[in-house]
Amino acid sequence: MKIYIETLGCQMNRLDSELLVGLVTAAGHEIVSHRRGADAVLYNTCSVRRHAEDKVYSRLGVDAKRKAVRPLLVGVLGCMAQREGKDLARRYPAVDLLCGPGQLHELPALLEKARTGRRAVALDPDRKTPPDARDLEAMESLDLSRDPARTPSRSGAFVRVMRGCDRFCTYCIVPFVRGPEHSRPPEHIEREVKKLLDAGRSEITLLGQTVNRYRHETGGKTTRFADLLARLSLLPGLRRLRFVTSHPVDFGRDLLEAMRDLPNVCPYIHAPAQSGSDAVLKRMNRGYTRGQYDDLLASAREIVPDATLVGDFITGFPGETDADHAASVDLIGQAGYKNAFIFKYSPRPGTPAEKRFEDDVPEALKRRRNMELLAAQKTAGRAHHQQYVGRVLEVLITGKSAREQKKDRRKESPDPQTGLVQLQGRSRGDHIVLMEGPDSLIDTYAQARITAASDLSLFGEIGRE
Numbered sequence: 001m002k003i004y005i006e007t008l009g010c011q012m013n014r015l016d017s018e019l020l021v022g023l024v025t026a027a028g029h030e031i032v033s034h035r036r037g038a039d040a041v042l043y044n045t046c047s048v049r050r051h052a053e054d055k056v057y058s059r060l061g062v063d064a065k066r067k068a069v070r071p072l073l074v075g076v077l078g079c080m081a082q083r084e085g086k087d088l089a090r091r092y093p094a095v096d097l098l099c100g101p102g103q104l105h106e107l108p109a110l111l112e113k114a115r116t117g118r119r120a121v122a123l124d125p126d127r128k129t130p131p132d133a134r135d136l137e138a139m140e141s142l143d144l145s146r147d148p149a150r151t152p153s154r155s156g157a158f159v160r161v162m163r164g165c166d167r168f169c170t171y172c173i174v175p176f177v178r179g180p181e182h183s184r185p186p187e188h189i190e191r192e193v194k195k196l197l198d199a200g201r202s203e204i205t206l207l208g209q210t211v212n213r214y215r216h217e218t219g220g221k222t223t224r225f226a227d228l229l230a231r232l233s234l235l236p237g238l239r240r241l242r243f244v245t246s247h248p249v250d251f252g253r254d255l256l257e258a259m260r261d262l263p264n265v266c267p268y269i270h271a272p273a274q275s276g277s278d279a280v281l282k283r284m285n286r287g288y289t290r291g292q293y294d295d296l297l298a299s300a301r302e303i304v305p306d307a308t309l310v311g312d313f314i315t316g317f318p319g320e321t322d323a324d325h326a327a328s329v330d331l332i333g334q335a336g337y338k339n340a341f342i343f344k345y346s347p348r349p350g351t352p353a354e355k356r357f358e359d360d361v362p363e364a365l366k367r368r369r370n371m372e373l374l375a376a377q378k379t380a381g382r383a384h385h386q387q388y389v390g391r392v393l394e395v396l397i398t399g400k401s402a403r404e405q406k407k408d409r410r411k412e413s414p415d416p417q418t419g420l421v422q423l424q425g426r427s428r429g430d431h432i433v434l435m436e437g438p439d440s441l442i443d444t445y446a447q448a449r450i451t452a453a454s455d456l457s458l459f460g461e462i463g464r465e
């Protein structure tokens with residue numbers, strides 16, 4: 001079959017889709033880059049906010065019409081399939097296939113079943129019945145079967161270190177759809193990273209919903225996250241090691257010291273605050289106070305002075321007052337984030353916040369607060385990036401810039417005088433760096449002298465490595 005996969009949501013979903021491409025291709029299917037002409041469309045979905053789900057509902061509406069005129073197999077994979085289960089298929093009869101995030105290894109078999117006209121469903125068991133050894137082995141098979149040549153980038157790759165989440169922040173659907181926390185065996189992770197390095201990848205990003213809670217025990221031996229980093233950092237060819245997303249509570253000094261002492265671990269910390277107010281943090285069940293979060297930022301600055309910080313904020317959480325909001329604006333002003341992801345609160349059915357609290361911040365006020373946080377971060381981001389002007393940074397050149405890609409789509413040729421294009425790359429601190437150069441430099445490292453800064457990126461000139 002010709003299969004089109006559309007991926008929504010987080011990096012974990014991007015990784016899952018990449019692994020699925022390998023899996024279905026090995027089963028004899030072909031992946032196509034456009035839905036037109038596809039025999040099957042599969043949505044790898046996200047349930048974190050309503051907006052992401054609405055997008056899929058609207059696609060399903062269009063697919064239902066398409067199905068009326070030609071055969072088409074429609075599948076919903078991942079978090080939304082798990083959250084809505086069979087209700088989704090009942091309400092959207094166009095859906096032929098449902099697959100939970102822990103069942104993706106079943107996809108080839110599900111496709112075969114759906115192809116014969118039967119509805120194919122594989123959902124994860126309830127959180128209360130944790131996966132047994134056989135389930136875990138089946139889930140592992142997806143990651144272990146990975147073809148390292150298939151990573152979308154030739155220089156970098158994602159590697160999952162854990163699944164699920166046990167933290168239960170009150171607003172969050174993840175613990176319900178991605179199931180209980182489970183850390184992968186360190187030897188499996190190491191084998192996967194080695195395979196990617198042998199295939200020429202040099203930047204590895206470790207993924208987990210709460211990646212720094214990683215902890216694996218076998219035969220009386222415990223591997224904590226800092227131990228895992230130390231073990232992986234020894235692998236030859238690993239030039240950059242990153243990890244996302246961290247929970248502030250589990251960001252201990254040992255981890256900051258690992259970041260300081262292991263030369264290939266990048267100085268990059270994505271540890272969402274979600275709010276600057278103690279009262280809101282408490283209702284969110286985040287497990288820390290503003291003071292404790294401030295202490296983490298202070299330790300980070302002390303131990304890894306060049307670390308880049310990135311935050312997430314939710315605005316308009318139930319009961320958020322003007323003073324609570326002002327505390328978030330203040331935190332953004334203090335933290336010196338490189339960037340922050342700012343979201344309006346979206347009540348998710350079945351979460352503790354949705355059951356316990358009324359969504360009482362009016363939409364117009366949520367929007368205004370959202371804009372105020374964005375404005376505060378714009379100022380903070382500009383100041384953050386400005387510090388780098390005049391410095392030389394190591395940049396991994398990842399591709400052409402968005403501006404250059406637009407030119408390509410309009411079929412404009414590179415500057416006829418110089419043959420140079422605008423390239424985009426990432427510093428070790430994950431800054432976006434834009435610079436002129438030949439496209440032969442894509443997927444290589446360069447030293448760039450930073451000449452200017454905006455609120456979201458740096459501009460540089462390439463020197464020799």
Ligand code: 5AD
Pocket residue numbers: 048049171172173272274312313314343344345346347348
């Ligand atoms: N509403 C808005 N934002 C949310 N996030 C998680 N759940 C919700 C929700 N119900 C945000 C958090 C998290 C990021 C991945 O998404 O900021 O860090």
Ligand code: SF4
Pocket residue numbers: 165166167168169172173174175209210247
């Ligand atoms: Fe959701 Fe909180 Fe778990 Fe992150 S730590 S996935 S926000 S429950």
